[in-house]
Structure formats: structure tokens, C-alpha cells
Amino acid sequence: MPPTPSFPSPFDAPALIARRGLSSLLTPDGELLDLSAEDAREKLSQLPPPLLVHGPAALRALDLTPLSQPVPWFDLLDLFLFVLPATTVAPTPRGLAIALGLTPPENVTADLLPLLCENLLGRLRAKADTPEGARLRALLLPLTRAGWIWSGEVADAIGSASDPGSAHPFDAVRIWRRLPRWEETAPRPAPSSQPVSPRAARERLRQILGEGAEERPGQADFASVATAAFEPRETLGSPNVVLAEAGTGTGKTLGYIAPSSLWAEQNDGAVWVSTYTRHLQRQIEQELHRLYPDEATLRQKVVVRKGRENYLCLLNMEDLLNTATSRGNDGAAALLPLALLARWAEASRDGDLMGGDLPGWFGELFGQGTLYGVADRRGECIHAACPHYQACFVEHGIRRARQADLVVANHALVMSQAAWASLAPPGLPDEDAAPTRYVFDEGHHVPEAADSAFATVLSGLEAAELRRWLLGAEGSRSRARGLLRRLDDLVERIPSIDAPLHAVLQAARALPAPGWSTRLKSGPDAPSDEEEVPSLLPLEEPELDNPSELFLQALDQQLKARRSQDPQRENGYISTECDLHPTNDTVRKTAEDLSRALRRLQDPLLLLTKRLEAQVEDDPEMEAPTRQRIEAFIRTLHRRAISRVTGWVGMLDALQTPPEDGVTPVHIDFIRTERLPKTRAAQGDHDVGLYRHWLDPTIPFASTIQTPAHGLLLTSATLRDQTGPEDGEESWHAAELRLGATHFMKPPIRASLMSPFNYAKQTRAYVVTDVSVEIASLAHAFRALFEAAGGGALGLFTAIRRLREVHRRINEPLEAQGFPVYAQHVDAMDNATLVDVFRTETHSCLLGTDAMRDGVDVPGEALRMVVFEKTPWPRPDILHRERRRLLSEGRPSDYDDRITRMRLRQAFGRLIRRGDDRGVFVMLDRRMPSRLLSAFPEGVEVRRLSLAETLKDIEEFLSSPSPVSSET
Structure with missing residues (x-):
């Protein structure tokens, strides 16, 4: 690719916020226009490349293809990544403004974009005479060669691209030469076994919350109960097990962090906090800033651990860079994402590509192929034989985890580590020291994670992958x-x-x-x-x-x-x-x-x-x-x-x-x-x-973890089907069977802390009686409901194909009214970024499946409606059939109902996250049986109404003064 052509300054270019309805366009003459998609396309064809945010989304909104629109455009996300790498930002004009510390107007128009551009360039000018500015000028060499449209503006801000005197003109991308090296340290002694008193846990919680924090009566009780998992173990193979059900709003994350951090400090050991998804790992890490507000202390005390395939592999990055530079002009385009990845990697906390501090929209802007290419997804790590071994992000994380107080992992990694420890040859040191204390957040997912971790699959893909790993590439261009x-x-x-x-x-x-x-x-x-x-x-x-x-x-x-x-x-x-x-x-x-x-x-x-x-x-x-x-x-x-x-x-x-x-x-x-x-x-x-x-995946889970573990806390808002036909002792017994607690030698300690919310006043629930299963009827209902709520709606689906069909039908008319619709399995952003956008754009709507049903935390007005398209029955496959038959204790229908009720409870739990929240839950499946309605909290009246009646009721409820606010 030739050097960057001459383009007008972004301040002389039009500024565009593209929408399915009326787009906002600021012309080079300063005229602010609201244009239909057709008019916007025609106007853009007469103008130079526009200033915008998130180019691919703009193309979709205007039904343009990469060949029919002005190429390239001035995408502010590119510039943001260069100026503020490793910074989370929702990829919208409003999200960008908030990330820059600005207060965007309620109605965002295109005249905001030049202000954002000036803010970013001003931040660059402040770096010009600093060591960072010198590094940025060196990075401009590969970016300029790649044809980056911002090269001229950046050069004006920090100075022209310059060669720092290295032997290689693109040495700025070779970050492995500058990243810090880890050094081996003495092995950490085994931790002591001093307990944590309930009183001390409550005091630590008070310190974390600080003065003026919202009081949650059950949170301190939860912290007290959690201390039982940190009692000394009395018998080998018999850990202390605590099952703590904490209703939504209890504040369980800080509730278990308080005793966990205390135990780690007092005993010089690590507590592994495990959750189900990468998105939830990120939420827990954010909560830990309250315990360790100083960034250096946080990095020392807390480590997030994931599988190797999530991290930047420096050797793979070097291979891609060498390939790009060896191809001359033909490889220049590949330098752009590599150079921006280099900028990010030097600022990143841990090199986490998937769900870490690399913006989730990076792959959509620069190609998912680059991300897959630089990650270790082929299991080919050569460890100490790698020339970048001591700069490796994964090895850094492993060594930091050995000295950390809190390791935030996921269920899959924890179980694979435990399984490996039980199978490893005697005397062979593992890369992770076996922890003695575990906290399993979202504990209701432990059986599901164990099912995946301990299953055996002999398939064509699995076996062919092993052959490729053993023999390497056979006659192909693979590396x-x-x-x-x-x-x-x-x-x-x-x-x-x-x-x-x-x-x-x-x-x-x-x-x-x-x-x-x-x-x-x-x-x-x-x-x-x-x-x-x-x-x-x-x-x-x-x-x-x-x-x-x-x-x-x-x-x-x-x-x-x-x-x-x-x-x-x-x-x-x-x-x-x-x-x-x-x-x-x-x-x-x-x-x-x-x-x-x-x-x-x-x-x-x-x-x-x-x-x-x-x-x-x-x-x-x-x-x-x-x-x-x-x-x-x-x-x-x-x-x-x-x-x-x-x-x-x-x-x-x-x-x-x-x-x-x-x-x-x-x-x-x-x-x-x-x-x-x-x-x-x-x-x-x-x-x-x-x-x-x-048949029961918690058997291998318990057998592999009970020997190294001294204490386990399993917590969730939905450990039990406590509102189903089982009650009291029976509901706890069913929970223990499902979670595998009965496989441990020592009986578990049980605790239940109720949600502090007044669901009867803060929520409404409906079963709509006249919506059919046909896509047209379903899409009409979703559109009408989202309009009634004025956005702020989460739509949940049991099938990806139905989600995509509904999105296709409602996306344009809703966005035309100012309610943009984002969708999992449609938008090329990861789940965490989709949730960030949904949280930032108060009147947006989000469609998703299981991953959006569990663990999404969107407090406030941004989430005021949850709509389920269908009763979330278990999938009727062979695995479910056999477990239903053999584990249901003679009541297979109750087995199905219990799973479904717990899914409904999880979905309902997305709705109210704070004491002043309120919202509505809508089920569009008229066939949902009444026996499942006990899934909803006590006091919530579930009304069976027609769609028209439901819409009227919702509008009246959401437009009326908040009963909680008026009581306060």
C-alpha cells in the first residue's frame, strides 16, 4: 500500500453519526443536518471522508458496503486507541465522551465529534516532549506506511514520524524488546491456617465500603457466614464447604472479598475466586479497585487468570510482523493492526486479548483474523525455548499469581488445574501452586462447568487437531x-x-x-x-x-x-x-x-x-x-x-x-x-x-478438588429452587445434590440471605396471552414492548436463529425512533462490549441468549425491561434425557421445572440491581404453565394479559413516580 494520501483535516471533513433513522451530519460548512439513510448516502458521495465513531457500524446503518462509501474515514476509535490504549470505552459518541471525562448532551449530534477529536489531539500534544512522545513518533513509521488516515494529524500534534536509530525501521512494533522481564523468585511457603473471625470480616467490609456507602443489611451477614470457608481443615480430604445463597442486591462480591483478603493477608496465601465467564471476571476485578484503589497495589495483590489462548503471544506476533514486512507494499496493510496492538500491549496490564483491556471492538475494526493470529490458539507454545519467554504475558501472570493474595479465575481453568494436579506425574512441578481456599461465584454454574471440563470427546475435529499438533503442517501453508x-x-x-x-x-x-x-x-x-x-x-x-x-x-x-x-x-x-x-x-x-x-x-x-x-x-x-x-x-x-x-x-x-x-x-x-x-x-x-x-459431573469435580482444598464457598443468587414445590430442607437437599456437596466428606454449612429489594413495588411481571410463535408476531411484540419502555430493554432468546430474525425485523424501525438495537451473535463485539454499550446508551436495546441471562450487571434506567421470547425449558437432548431419568428421584417433570424456574429467576435478577431501580418482566410464551410463576420473588404479581393490555399497564407503571423514591 502506498503512503497515506493527502486528506483534508478531520476538522475540514464532515462529521457523521449514522443511524437507521435520521442520521446527524455536520457539513464542512458547519451546517448540522438530520438526514434519512438515502439522503445521507447521497450527501456523503459529494463530500470528503467523514469524521465518525465506529466505521463498520456506520456502514451497516446506512446500508453501505466498504466499496461504496468514502474510504478511509476518520474513525475516532482508531485515534482513541492510539492516545489512550488499554482503556475501556463503549464504541459510541456518548461512550467516547464519557471516557474522555466530558458530559454528553441528552441528544447527541454530529457537532460533538469535532470536540472529541480536539480533546484527543490535545492529549497527544501534551505528550509531544515526553519519552512517550518519542515512542509514539517511532510508531508512526509503520502506521504511516500502512496508510493510517490519522498519521498526518498525529504528526502535527507530536511531531513527524521518526526512526529512533534502531536497525529495523519498524522496531517500534517489536515490543518484546522493551517489555519488562520477569525473574524467578523463591517458592512461596505453604500458607498458615489462622481463621478469620466474623467480626474482623465485618470490619474489613466496612473499610472497603467507606463512608457514605449504601447500606445493605445482608452484606455484613454474608461476610460473616463466608468466614466458615476459611476455618482450619480438620481432616485430610474433608474441606469446609459453605453454600451461601445471596439474593440479588445483597452485595455478595464484596461480602466474600472481605474475608478472602483478610485470610490471604493473615496467612500469606492465595484465595482463588472463580466465576463462570470472562465478563464476570472483569466485573470482579473492577470491584477489587475498592479494596486496592492504588493501581500498583492492585497489580501486586490481584491477578486475573485465564487460559493461554486469551493472551497475546509475542512469538506469533513476531511471525506476523516478519511476514508483513517481507511482502513489501503487499504486506503494508497488515502493519496497521499490528502497530496498534503494539501500542496497546505496552500499556496493557496483562496482555489479555479476550475480555481484558483490549477494547472488544478491536476485531471488528481491524479484523478478527489478526487477533486469532497473535493468540496461542494452536497449543504450540514452546515455553523456555521461546526467545520471548521472559517477556511472555502468560508467564508473567503465572508468576504473579504465585505471590498474589487474590487470583480471579474461571470455573473451566480451576477445574482443569485441579484435574491436572490429580493426574500429574509425581514430582513434576506445576505452573500453578495448588490453592487451599476457593470461592465459586455464580456457583449454580459449577455442574455445567464440570460437565464441560470432565467430558471426553473423540470427534474428527479433536483427533485431527491432535494429529496436527503432533505432526505439524502437512503440505499446507500453516505455521x-x-x-x-x-x-x-x-x-x-x-x-x-x-x-x-x-x-x-x-x-x-x-x-x-x-x-x-x-x-x-x-x-x-x-x-x-x-x-x-x-x-x-x-x-x-x-x-x-x-x-x-x-x-x-x-x-x-x-x-x-x-x-x-x-x-x-x-x-x-x-x-x-x-x-x-x-x-x-x-x-x-x-x-x-x-x-x-x-x-x-x-x-x-x-x-x-x-x-x-x-x-x-x-x-x-x-x-x-x-x-x-x-x-x-x-x-x-x-x-x-x-x-x-x-x-x-x-x-x-x-x-x-x-x-x-x-x-x-x-x-x-x-x-x-x-x-x-x-x-x-x-x-x-x-x-x-x-x-x-x-452422569453426575460433580463427582469428578469433588474428587479432584477435595484433596488440595481446605475450604470452599459456593455462592449465587440461585443455589436453590426455593420457591418451587420443594421447600426448606428439601430444597437444600436438592441443591446439595445438584452442586455435588454430598460428595464431600464434611456436610456443608448452609446460609440464605434474602434480597433487600421491594420487588412488589419496584417490578411488574406479565405473561402475554396473544403472541404466537411465528416470527412476525414475535417481532411485532418485541418492537411494541421496546417502544413502550422507551428503550432500556433486554430481550432474551432460547434460539440464535430466532434472535437474528427478530433483530432483522425490528432494528431499523426502532433505531429510527432513537432506540438502537444491539444483538449478541449479530454485532461483532464481545459480550462485555455489548453490555458496555447497552449501559452507556440509556435508550438502547440489547438482544441476547444465555450469556446475557446470567451475571449482567446494568443498574439504573439503562435496564428497565426484560423480555423473554419463550419459556427456557432445558434442551431435550440425550444428556438431559438420561439425567432427567436417573437423577430426578422419580419426578422427571419436577426436574425440568426446577431448571426452568432457576433460569427465570436469573433472568428476573437482571432487572433490579439497586434500591431505586424499577422495571418490568415480560414473558411472550402464552403456554408457560402457572407452576413456573413461583420463580419470581415473593410479592410479585404475575399478570396474564393481552399485548395491548400489557403495553398500557407498562406505560402507566414506568411513567408514574417511583414508589421507592417517594417513600425515601
Whole structure:
């Protein structure tokens, strides 16, 4: 790409806020216009590139394509990322103004944009004569070469692009040369076991809240109860377990942070706080600023931990940079996102690409491919052999976590760490020291997380991925590194690993070869708006003797013959399934052959790890980096290959023995096939696999965590179905069974703290009786309800396809009235960013699925309506069928009802987050049975009305003075 062409200054350009209704346009002459989409398109065609916020969203609003609009535009988000990297901002003009400390008007128009631009450039001018200004001038070199439209304005503010004298003209992007290096520290001693008194926990809570904070009567009680999880353990394998149900508004986050932080300080140990999603991790981290307002102290005391695939990989970034610079002008465009990522990475707290401090709209502006390319999503980390090992964000986080007081993790990571600790070879140090105290926030999701963590899947994609990891790229342009490339230098130093290494590589050819999906030659006969797409993998001649592919074909044939339900669409996938048993002869025979082939892979893998372990033990003079590299590689071999192959062999062997009648099984085995969306076509457009889930996934959860743990707190607003047919002791017993508390040796301590809100006065609930299941009727209802609320509405869906259809129908008419509609699975922003926008734009609406139902915290007027399109019954798949049959204690319908009521309670809990909030909950499914209405808080009257009556009632309620405010 040639250097940046000459464009007018953004102050001489038009300023645009594009909307589906009337867009706001400030002309270069200073005229402020409200234009229809058609008029805006025509006007823009006559004007130079506009100043705007979030270019892709503007294109969609005006029905423009990248080739039909002025390219490029002055996007203020680009400039914001350069000026204030690692700063969270909602990608709207209002959000940008708030992030810059400005107070936007109620009605935001395009004349705000030049003010935002001047504010950002003014901040840049203040940096011109600072060391940061010198770094920014150096970064302008690659940005200018990439054709960044802001290069001229930035150069005017801080000075022209300059080479800092390095050997490489784009050295400013090579951040690994400047990032801080971690250094090893002495191992942290095991923590002591001093308890935390309830009185001390209450006092710490008072200190965190500070003077003048909103009083929550149950919060101090919650902090007192939580201290029981920090009592000394009396018996090995018998941790103290506390189940604490804290109603919405209790303030449970700070309630458990108070005793957790006290215990960590007094005992010099770490408490791991685990939650269900990355979005909730971020919320907890934000709450911790109240405990540690000083940023340096917060960084020392608190670490957020996620899987490696969430973080910037410096080696991958270097590969992309080298590729871009080696292609001359053809690679210049790739420099833009890399240079801006470099700017962000130097300011980032922890290099977290997914849900951290990289704005969630980055991928939409600069391409998701760049983010996937710089993350370690292929499991190819070479640890100590990496030239950037000591600057690595992941390694920094691991070492900081060893010294931190509070580690904010997620359920999936905690369970994988616990599982690894139980399977790790004796004497092999783990990258994480096993914590002794856990807090599981959103504890009602523990069974779901355990189900995912401890399941075994032998599918085409899983097995082909293992082959790629072992053998590397086979005739493709992929940068995949196989075992031979990773261990090449170690083979010379440790000759004994050569033979098992090559045995592994030979045995790995029994796994599905490139092109396996196309050779499978079958798929679910499901209606789909997805086009068939051929596999983009390089094809080989069919390996007719490949045992993996023969087994997959046998599974596929059995499924085609026996499936009895319509295909299900889930997260863009179309899937069908059938029971494994009784298996046909072909499945049994191919399973036996594949089991033998996998054992031929398993044996040399084990031998390879033993010889690597022996080398570490027998060579006391080995340098520390080499030792660390080998130990890390042994861990990786076990996690990525040995444990997986071992699980597959066990599953295949068990397949030969049918389940006995009348005996409750430990596992549920079934066959599932999926047609994947176009985004996954490069990995195969059709997949089939054998799935094994625990009937009760809390069994492995309890067994892996009860030995290292001394205390666990499981907390949520919905631990129990306390308003269902079960009551008192029975509801607690059902909760303990579901959460796995009965698998621990010591009976749990129970506590229930009610919500402080007056739901009877602050809320209304409705079941609309005349809306059909047809999309047209559903979309009409959503539009009318969102209009009645004046925005501030959250729409929840049980199916992604229905969400997209409703969004398509209501987006334009609602935005024309000033109620923009954002949607999960439609907008290319992550969930956290969508919620940020929803919270910032008070009159906006948000459509979402499960992730928006749980854990979203939007207090105030920004959320005043929740609408459910359908009763959220459990998905009627094989897994649910078997658990319903075997775990329902003879009451399968109650089992379904309990799950559904708890989902409704979670959704209702999004509505009232503060004492002065109020709002309405609407169910559009007229068939929802009355027995589910007990899910709503006591005092909430649920009215069954027509849509017209519901709208009238809602308008009267939301327009009347707040009863809570008037009481106050």
C-alpha cells in the first residue's frame, strides 16, 4: 500500500453519526443536518471522508458496503486507541465522551465529534516532549506506511514520524524488546491456617465500603457466614464447604472479598475466586479497585487468570510482523493492526486479548483474523525455548499469581488445574501452586462447568487437531509446529528420546488425515441457510486403512440410521445425535481397531515423557531454562496428548461392553454429528464424534478438588429452587445434590440471605396471552414492548436463529425512533462490549441468549425491561434425557421445572440491581404453565394479559413516580 494520501483535516471533513433513522451530519460548512439513510448516502458521495465513531457500524446503518462509501474515514476509535490504549470505552459518541471525562448532551449530534477529536489531539500534544512522545513518533513509521488516515494529524500534534536509530525501521512494533522481564523468585511457603473471625470480616467490609456507602443489611451477614470457608481443615480430604445463597442486591462480591483478603493477608496465601465467564471476571476485578484503589497495589495483590489462548503471544506476533514486512507494499496493510496492538500491549496490564483491556471492538475494526493470529490458539507454545519467554504475558501472570493474595479465575481453568494436579506425574512441578481456599461465584454454574471440563470427546475435529499438533503442517501453508520441530535441538542433547519421538510420529498417522471431513461424505439432512462448502484443507488420497476415519464413518452411519429428532441449531452449529448403545457390528469392530492404533500412540508418548523426566532427574548440572522447558513440555504432552489418548482408549474399550439393565451408569455415551458454519470450514464442514459425559459431573469435580482444598464457598443468587414445590430442607437437599456437596466428606454449612429489594413495588411481571410463535408476531411484540419502555430493554432468546430474525425485523424501525438495537451473535463485539454499550446508551436495546441471562450487571434506567421470547425449558437432548431419568428421584417433570424456574429467576435478577431501580418482566410464551410463576420473588404479581393490555399497564407503571423514591 502506498503512503497515506493527502486528506483534508478531520476538522475540514464532515462529521457523521449514522443511524437507521435520521442520521446527524455536520457539513464542512458547519451546517448540522438530520438526514434519512438515502439522503445521507447521497450527501456523503459529494463530500470528503467523514469524521465518525465506529466505521463498520456506520456502514451497516446506512446500508453501505466498504466499496461504496468514502474510504478511509476518520474513525475516532482508531485515534482513541492510539492516545489512550488499554482503556475501556463503549464504541459510541456518548461512550467516547464519557471516557474522555466530558458530559454528553441528552441528544447527541454530529457537532460533538469535532470536540472529541480536539480533546484527543490535545492529549497527544501534551505528550509531544515526553519519552512517550518519542515512542509514539517511532510508531508512526509503520502506521504511516500502512496508510493510517490519522498519521498526518498525529504528526502535527507530536511531531513527524521518526526512526529512533534502531536497525529495523519498524522496531517500534517489536515490543518484546522493551517489555519488562520477569525473574524467578523463591517458592512461596505453604500458607498458615489462622481463621478469620466474623467480626474482623465485618470490619474489613466496612473499610472497603467507606463512608457514605449504601447500606445493605445482608452484606455484613454474608461476610460473616463466608468466614466458615476459611476455618482450619480438620481432616485430610474433608474441606469446609459453605453454600451461601445471596439474593440479588445483597452485595455478595464484596461480602466474600472481605474475608478472602483478610485470610490471604493473615496467612500469606492465595484465595482463588472463580466465576463462570470472562465478563464476570472483569466485573470482579473492577470491584477489587475498592479494596486496592492504588493501581500498583492492585497489580501486586490481584491477578486475573485465564487460559493461554486469551493472551497475546509475542512469538506469533513476531511471525506476523516478519511476514508483513517481507511482502513489501503487499504486506503494508497488515502493519496497521499490528502497530496498534503494539501500542496497546505496552500499556496493557496483562496482555489479555479476550475480555481484558483490549477494547472488544478491536476485531471488528481491524479484523478478527489478526487477533486469532497473535493468540496461542494452536497449543504450540514452546515455553523456555521461546526467545520471548521472559517477556511472555502468560508467564508473567503465572508468576504473579504465585505471590498474589487474590487470583480471579474461571470455573473451566480451576477445574482443569485441579484435574491436572490429580493426574500429574509425581514430582513434576506445576505452573500453578495448588490453592487451599476457593470461592465459586455464580456457583449454580459449577455442574455445567464440570460437565464441560470432565467430558471426553473423540470427534474428527479433536483427533485431527491432535494429529496436527503432533505432526505439524502437512503440505499446507500453516505455521503449525509439530513435535519434531519443537524437540529438534533436544534430540541432539538427549539421544534417548529419538526413538520414541519417531514412534509417536509414525503412530500419529492413524489419526484423521487432512481432508478427512470431505471423505466422510455425509451430513445431517437438516434445513439450513448455510451453503455446503468444501473443505479448504489440502486433500490427500483417501486413506482407506486409516482406523480413525473408518471409525468416524461407522459412527456416522449408525447415527443416520437411528437418529429420531430434528437437527438442533446451537451457536451456529447444526447437530444431530443418537444413542451409542446398542452398537452395530461395524462400530464395535472399528472401535477395536482404533483402540489398538491409539495404544501404539500412547506407549511411545509415555516412554518419551519418562525419558525426558529421567534426563531432568539425572542431570543436576542442567541449566535452569532447559530444565523449565523440559518440565513445561512434559506437562503439555500429558495435557494435550497423553490424557486425551488415554481417555479415548478407555471410552473405546468400554464400548465393547453394553450397559447392564437396572444398573445406574457412571457415564452417558452418545454419537453426535455437526455441520459447522463457514467460519470453521477450513477445519472441515462436517464433524462426527463419540461423546462421553459423567452422569453426575460433580463427582469428578469433588474428587479432584477435595484433596488440595481446605475450604470452599459456593455462592449465587440461585443455589436453590426455593420457591418451587420443594421447600426448606428439601430444597437444600436438592441443591446439595445438584452442586455435588454430598460428595464431600464434611456436610456443608448452609446460609440464605434474602434480597433487600421491594420487588412488589419496584417490578411488574406479565405473561402475554396473544403472541404466537411465528416470527412476525414475535417481532411485532418485541418492537411494541421496546417502544413502550422507551428503550432500556433486554430481550432474551432460547434460539440464535430466532434472535437474528427478530433483530432483522425490528432494528431499523426502532433505531429510527432513537432506540438502537444491539444483538449478541449479530454485532461483532464481545459480550462485555455489548453490555458496555447497552449501559452507556440509556435508550438502547440489547438482544441476547444465555450469556446475557446470567451475571449482567446494568443498574439504573439503562435496564428497565426484560423480555423473554419463550419459556427456557432445558434442551431435550440425550444428556438431559438420561439425567432427567436417573437423577430426578422419580419426578422427571419436577426436574425440568426446577431448571426452568432457576433460569427465570436469573433472568428476573437482571432487572433490579439497586434500591431505586424499577422495571418490568415480560414473558411472550402464552403456554408457560402457572407452576413456573413461583420463580419470581415473593410479592410479585404475575399478570396474564393481552399485548395491548400489557403495553398500557407498562406505560402507566414506568411513567408514574417511583414508589421507592417517594417513600425515601
